[in-house]
Amino acid sequence: MSDIETPVLPPQTDEQTATKPKDSRAPAYVVIVWNDPINLMPFVTRVFRRVFGWDQKKAEHHMLEVHRQGKSVVAKESLEKAESYVHQLQSFSLHATMEPEQ
Amino acid sequence: MKRISRDDEKVVFELTDAERQILRFILQSYPMQRGAWPEHPKAPQPSPMGPDPELLNAELAAFKTSLQDRVATFLSEQPAPHPTSDVRCLVIHWKDADWLLQVLNEVRVGTWYALGCPDENCEMAAVRGPETWTHLLRLEFAGAFQGLLLHELESD
Numbered sequence: 001m002s003d004i005e006t007p008v009l010p011p012q013t014d015e016q017t018a019t020k021p022k023d024s025r026a027p028a029y030v031v032i033v034w035n036d037p038i039n040l041m042p043f044v045t046r047v048f049r050r051v052f053g054w055d056q057k058k059a060e061h062h063m064l065e066v067h068r069q070g071k072s073v074v075a076k077e078s079l080e081k082a083e084s085y086v087h088q089l090q091s092f093s094l095h096a097t098m099e100p101e102q
Numbered sequence: 103m104k105r106i107s108r109d110d111e112k113v114v115f116e117l118t119d120a121e122r123q124i125l126r127f128i129l130q131s132y133p134m135q136r137g138a139w140p141e142h143p144k145a146p147q148p149s150p151m152g153p154d155p156e157l158l159n160a161e162l163a164a165f166k167t168s169l170q171d172r173v174a175t176f177l178s179e180q181p182a183p184h185p186t187s188d189v190r191c192l193v194i195h196w197k198d199a200d201w202l203l204q205v206l207n208e209v210r211v212g213t214w215y216a217l218g219c220p221d222e223n224c225e226m227a228a229v230r231g232p233e234t235w236t237h238l239l240r241l242e243f244a245g246a247f248q249g250l251l252l253h254e255l256e257s258d
Contacts, residue, residue: 036142037222038214040245042252043207050200087158090138091165092204093211 028101029082031075035066036095047092048074051085076101103192103250113199113254115192119183122190124243129173131240132205133166134212142219166208169201176202199255206248213241 033044041063048059052074065072074096075085082098089096103121107114117125137159176198181191194202217237220226230238 037219038211039207040248040252042256043203043248046200046203046252046255083154087161090158091162093139093208095139095142 027079028076029079029098030073030101031077031082031085031089031096031098032071033062033066033074033089034095034097035070039094041067043092044094047089047094051088051092103247105250105254106191108254110196112193112195115194115250117190117192119188119190122192124239125192125247126177128209128240128244128247129177129205131209131212132170132173133208134216135208136163136166138162139211139215142215169205172198172201173205194251196255199251203248203251203255206244206251210241210244210248213237213244217241 044063044066045056045059048054048062049056052059054062062072062074074089075082077085086096086098103115103117103125105113106116138155179193181193183190214220217229217234218225220229
């Protein structure tokens with residue numbers, strides 16, 4: 001992501017912060033957002049807030065995880081829901097993929 | 103471009119005629135790509151598994167066509183220029199702000215792809231030249247407009 005100054009937040013684990021599936025019996029897929037050098041950091045934060053309904057702090061945490069670690073797991077969902085998130089994130093020109101949970 | 107007023111419904115910016123023409127050029131560049139973006143060369147080899155690419159491309163193409171129509175409507179609804187002044191007003195209703203950000207970002211990302219996905223610093227210098235100036239102008243101004251709009255949205 002393009003380097004724009006943003007506040008530093010305390011680290012949280014993916015388990016604490018990713019959006020989790022409502023139905024625990026459904027096969028879980030993780031949605032991953034990958035870093036790139038073009039999307040502006042405040043824009044990525046805003047997209048996370050819009051797509052996942054997160055507050056500013058949680059959205060910034062995941063944005064910084066993408067920026068610093070190259071990726072962030074942003075959701076753990078059923079196949080259909082994970083696909084829907086990937087479609088939404090791609091519509092904002094973020095680089096998002098999904099894969100079965102390990 | 104500077105903000106001259108804001109209220110619960112909208113924000114109003116003042117633009118020079120040059121800024122207005124550049125913004126129009128940027129918005130009319132949308133979409134830079136109908137479907138999904140290809141994996142960029144800086145990607146750290148993400149998993150190839152994802153949604154059905156054909157379905158994703160079809161959905162994105164339909165979505166971008168609908169946004170393209172909104173862009174045309176947005177531009178047609180802007181106030182007429184003052185007859186004796188170079189200054190123009192740009193009115194953005196809050197309900198339009200997020201899709202405008204989406205459009206500006208798509209144009210930035212598409213321009214970045216068109217330039218060969220350069221890194222911010224070292225590689226960007228290498229692509230500067232007379233043949234790329236329209237790309238560079240679009241990249242810089244789309245980013246500037248995006249930054250201004252994000253600032254206004256975050257100032258709520």
